[in-house]
Amino acid sequence: MTKYVELDVRSEIGEIEGVILHTPGSEVENMTPENAERALYSDILNLSVAQKEYKQLSGSLNEITQTYQVKELLANILKDDKVKEIVINKVCKIEPDLAIKGNTYCIKDTLLDQTAEDLASLLIEGVTLTRDNLTKFLSKERYAMRPLHNFFFTRDASMSLGDEVLIGKMANAVRDRESLIMQAIFDYTPGFKAKTVNPIDNPNMDPNCMIEGGDVLIAREDILIIGNGTRTTTQGIDFILAQLLSQKEEKPRHILVQELPAHPESFIHLDMVFTLLDKDKCMVYEPLIIRPNKYQTVHITIQNGKVVNIRNENNLLQALKKLGMELKPIYCGGTKEPWNQEREQWHSGANFFAVGPGKVVGYARNIYTMEEMNKNGFEIIPADHVISHKVNLADYEKYVITLEGSELPRGGGGARCMTMPIRRKAVNW
Numbered sequence: 001m002t003k004y005v006e007l008d009v010r011s012e013i014g015e016i017e018g019v020i021l022h023t024p025g026s027e028v029e030n031m032t033p034e035n036a037e038r039a040l041y042s043d044i045l046n047l048s049v050a051q052k053e054y055k056q057l058s059g060s061l062n063e064i065t066q067t068y069q070v071k072e073l074l075a076n077i078l079k080d081d082k083v084k085e086i087v088i089n090k091v092c093k094i095e096p097d098l099a100i101k102g103n104t105y106c107i108k109d110t111l112l113d114q115t116a117e118d119l120a121s122l123l124i125e126g127v128t129l130t131r132d133n134l135t136k137f138l139s140k141e142r143y144a145m146r147p148l149h150n151f152f153f154t155r156d157a158s159m160s161l162g163d164e165v166l167i168g169k170m171a172n173a174v175r176d177r178e179s180l181i182m183q184a185i186f187d188y189t190p191g192f193k194a195k196t197v198n199p200i201d202n203p204n205m206d207p208n209c210m211i212e213g214g215d216v217l218i219a220r221e222d223i224l225i226i227g228n229g230t231r232t233t234t235q236g237i238d239f240i241l242a243q244l245l246s247q248k249e250e251k252p253r254h255i256l257v258q259e260l261p262a263h264p265e266s267f268i269h270l271d272m273v274f275t276l277l278d279k280d281k282c283m284v285y286e287p288l289i290i291r292p293n294k295y296q297t298v299h300i301t302i303q304n305g306k307v308v309n310i311r312n313e314n315n316l317l318q319a320l321k322k323l324g325m326e327l328k329p330i331y332c333g334g335t336k337e338p339w340n341q342e343r344e345q346w347h348s349g350a351n352f353f354a355v356g357p358g359k360v361v362g363y364a365r366n367i368y369t370m371e372e373m374n375k376n377g378f379e380i381i382p383a384d385h386v387i388s389h390k391v392n393l394a395d396y397e398k399y400v401i402t403l404e405g406s407e408l409p410r411g412g413g414g415a416r417c418m419t420m421p422i423r424r425k426a427v428n429w
């Protein structure tokens with residue numbers, strides 16, 4: 001780590017100054033058709049293709065900003081023996097089988113024996129079960145500690161809100177260790193200055209509280225947009241609301257809640273149907289965000305530590321307009337065919353990551369979406385051209401850097417899901 005970084009994220013689109021990534025490793029392949037669903041995948045990824053595509057993301061972001069890799073950050077904090085013990089104890093608390101002596105899956109001592117680098121790898125890639133007794137021999141499990149198949153979606157397990165980091169309360173236990181690792185990284189990396197807030201540290205946490213970063217968007221310093229669906233519950237949103245109320249700010253702040261369908265699984269997070277692209281443009285999956293439907297949009301206004309108003313709105317764009325944010329929607333899958341909209345939404349076509357106002361990253365495979373982006377003034381630039389310096393990004397006012405995206409979307413997400421911004425410049429609205 002070269003310099004001291006103060007976390008600061010107050011928009012979705014401010015010029016990026018630091019982002020946490022995780023290059024997918026063996027953990028994404030290590031599943032079978034039988035347990036792919038438990039891993040939250042609809043298919044098993046081909047690792048070499050996924051890594052090639054991922055290099056397009058990390059390589060182009062390296063040209064633009066400071067990037068950090070989870071595994072390196074983790075290995076770095078685990079060099080301190082006290083931190084190593086704290087992390088292992090916490091892992092054993094959420095996965096008690098790892099610590100109970102005599103238990104088939106007990107590997108606490110194995111974890112303690114590892115070097116920092118090896119431990120970081122095992123905590124992410126998992127530990128295979130040593131079949132040295134009958135129970136283990138007959139066990140259907142391959143792992144004593146399961147791999148974190150979804151960790152390359154660094155967006156979800158922690159989220160930067162201003163100068164704080166909210167730790168995700170994951171909807172599925174298979175992702176819990178991701179949250180724990182991210183909190184440890186923010187709490188113990190000497191080069192990061194950030195306060196972490198973890199719902200599980202609150203003794204009064206509602207047992208139904210769930211919050212994942214793919215659902216939490218910072219539209220403007222005073223406006224959060226939060227998806228309410230299978231991954232973020234109303235109780236999770238109320239936790240965020242309570243945090244904001246406790247700040248007792250005089251200026252009004254707004255939470256816009258967008259209800260999401262439970263099916264298909266491509267609607268898991270709000271960022272799969274709505275992302276911000278520029279000061280005046282957003283990407284939408286039109287059938288859900290604009291067309292009248294049964295999914296509610298609720299506007300909560302808070303001021304001086306109180307909820308001063310809570311009401312339904314017609315839709316997200318109208319609610320934003322009332323708050324002075326008039327956004328032109330660009331349609332995922334184009335404007336003509338619901339068929340193309342559905343297909344491209346499924347392949348994370350609406351999931352853009354902004355590296356600055358009007359400067360975004362997305363998947364090339366979603367050709368109708370890209371056509372719309374181009375019609376709206378965005379230059380389409382393949383990531384390889386950025387990495388090989390065939391183009392100079394400074395020559396373009398608006399662009400989409402495109403990742404091929406034939407394999408990565410099969411994990412269930414796109415460029416926004418794969419990035420955890422820790423610092424952005426203020427937007428000149």
Ligand SMILES: NC(=O)NCCC[C@H](N)C(=O)O
Binds near residue numbers: 041214271411413414
């Ligand atoms: N923000 C996102 O939409 N993240 C994608 C997460 C996909 C992952 N397979 C999951 O189901 O959690």
